[in-house]
Amino acid sequence: MNSPALPLSFNPAGIELDRRQGLSRQLYQALRLRVLDGRLAGGTRLPASRDLAQALGISRNSVVRAYDQLYAEGFIEGRVGDGTYVALLPEAQLPIKKLSTKLSTGISTGLPTGLSTKSAISLDLHPAKVIHNEALELLQKHHLSTPPSGPPRAFRVGVPAFDLFPFEIWAKLNAAFWRKPDLRHLCYGDSAGDARLRGLIAAYLRSSRGLQCTAEQIVITSGAQQGISLCAQLLVEPGAGVAVENPGYRAAGHAFAVAGGRLHGVAVDQEGIDCRQLAALEDCRLAYVTPSHQYPTGVIMSLARRLELLAWAERTQGWIIEDDYDGEYRYSGAPLAPLAALDRQGRVLYVGTFGKVAFPALRLGYLVLPPTLVQAFARRRAVDVRHSEVSTQAVMAEFMAAGHFQRHIRRMRRAALSRRNTLLAHWPVDIQGVGPLPNVAAGLHLTLAVDSLARERELLAQAAGADVEISGLSNYWLPESAQPPDQRAGLVLGFAAVPEAEIEAALQRLRKAWQA
Incomplete structure (x- = not known):
């Protein structure tokens, strides 16, 4: 069977895929490398997924998954009615061809390219460095807060769904380790x-x-x-x-x-x-x-x-x-x-x-x-x-x-997605001073804008009274920020810490507190 005609601007020759491994990942990496080293210049038209699949002798789904990942990372873009192209990246911002394709093998030990001379790469380590006066003032002015302790609540930030962790498997592996430990581990x-x-x-x-x-x-x-x-x-x-x-x-x-x-x-x-x-x-x-x-x-x-x-x-x-x-x-x-x-x-x-x-x-x-x-x-x-x-x-x-690790990650991702969807579906709308829900494509939390710092504090106090844990965006700014205080206001909510039923219950309490 003859290979389909591909655009002159793209030649798949040289793309070698190992069929014993993930084909979509390999194709994605091959195309990404060609963009980074300049072999696929911005504006190059890529073949349709079906045509490239036939040319490489792989399934169309593998090509689609590779293209989807390249889309997500910004390497390629779709043009309505005109196909898929390598993204045009501003030359002034992005001298792609100047980026080396080889990892550096050496490094100067002098500043600014090397390690801090006070840290002593020779391991002739000295007493702790004196804290810079301004840094010390910063620490005194705005001390580091301790993360919340106790059982996770809605909507604690930075906490995954560890209620789903396979503790029985972990306990068996831990017991097996200590039952007859390898002496080198001791x-x-x-x-x-x-x-x-x-x-x-x-x-x-x-x-x-x-x-x-x-x-x-x-x-x-x-x-x-x-x-x-x-x-x-x-x-x-x-x-x-x-x-x-x-x-x-x-x-x-x-x-x-x-x-x-x-x-x-x-x-x-x-x-x-x-x-x-x-x-x-x-x-x-x-x-x-x-x-x-x-x-x-x-x-x-x-x-x-x-x-x-x-x-x-x-x-x-x-x-x-x-x-x-x-x-x-x-x-x-x-x-x-x-x-x-x-x-x-x-x-x-x-x-x-x-x-x-x-x-x-x-x-x-x-x-x-x-x-x-x-x-x-x-x-x-x-x-x-x-x-x-x-x-x-x-x-x-x-x-x-x-x-177990990979299976657990897949389970955690599904759980976080479900818990995210529950939060988005039941979020109280039309709360005075609170901006719209964002598009949440990744992560374990979301952030909403609030129109003033005073309103942020009011909302947080009402949430705490309803036994709901929400963080204020204003706490994430450096104290000396030039940004006006009201432009630092917002709400930060983690959505993975508790199951869907607890999320719904917390949102009901929150709605009553905020609409009272």
Whole structure:
């Protein structure tokens, strides 16, 4: 059978697919790489899914899934009545062809391109750095709040559906570990973490995120917060600028402030962090971002903005800390590829956690690091805690190897989607001063605008009186933000913490309180 005629602007020659593995993922990765390295230029017309499937000898569904993922990440776009094209990305913003396709193999130890000289890459570690005066004033002015404790309630932010965790399976694996433990597990462990777990995490990220990393690039941490703190300790010079999203995850900002960094709150728009504002910060070589689902606004960073951010890091020899805290939760298609999957210069440090797919008390996370940074991070961590608790790592490794982890993620994603839908379906409408519900395509929370700070406080007080837990958006802004106070107001609601029946009951109480 003859292959169908394809547009002259696209040639599938060279795309080789291994039929023993996921065809749609392989095709997606092949097309994405061709966009990034310039072989598929912006404006190139792609063949219809049926034609490409026939040319490659695969099912049309595989092509459709690959195209859907590329659509979701902004690599391609549809033109009504005219087919599918590679997205046109602004050349001034996005010098795609200048981005190298090879991972950097070396790194200077001098600032601003290397590790903080105060953190001592040679491991001749000195007493803690003196906190910068302005950072200390910031901590005193607006101290870090303690996360809510006790059983989860509607609508607690940052809590997954851990009532669905397979505790019986976990208990059996844990009992099996302690019934006859391997003696090597009872000695001091590798400060970078259990080798088997690191390998399984790397395999998971390659298959689910398209992040081409190895076990040797991973350092296990006690949750995402420790990973962020390690980045702050090793990359921040006292008095140096650190860019954080504003509004954003305040605990990350506190980690950088404690390390002596001078915090710069950078605005977030509908495409993510404002890179023009970031580029204007002359003293800044470090940026902390949550691109897959901005915390707390929920914005998903566009492809153009991601590449613009990478270009900034390459141009300034800076670092990007990517916190992918709830990236597993995407409700149409596969999870988006992280910023680190686009990085070809070794400028992105990726922070991951098990807390949002298992439960926060697990305190298990990881860093995916450029190869040249792994040893310094592992040794710095060893100074604080020597190594992670051994049995939790071993049990999680077995949990992943036996397939329980992937099955659990699928279950958690379905549950979060159902709980999201319940919240959206029963949300009280026409509440004075509250904006419309947003489109929630990912994550475990949503954010609504409120017309004034006074109204936000009133709504929160009424919700607390109805035994409903809601966070105020104003708490996520840096105290010295230039944004007028009323423009910082809003409501942040987590929707995954409790089952659907509890969500409906909480919304009934909320409706009565707000409409009284």
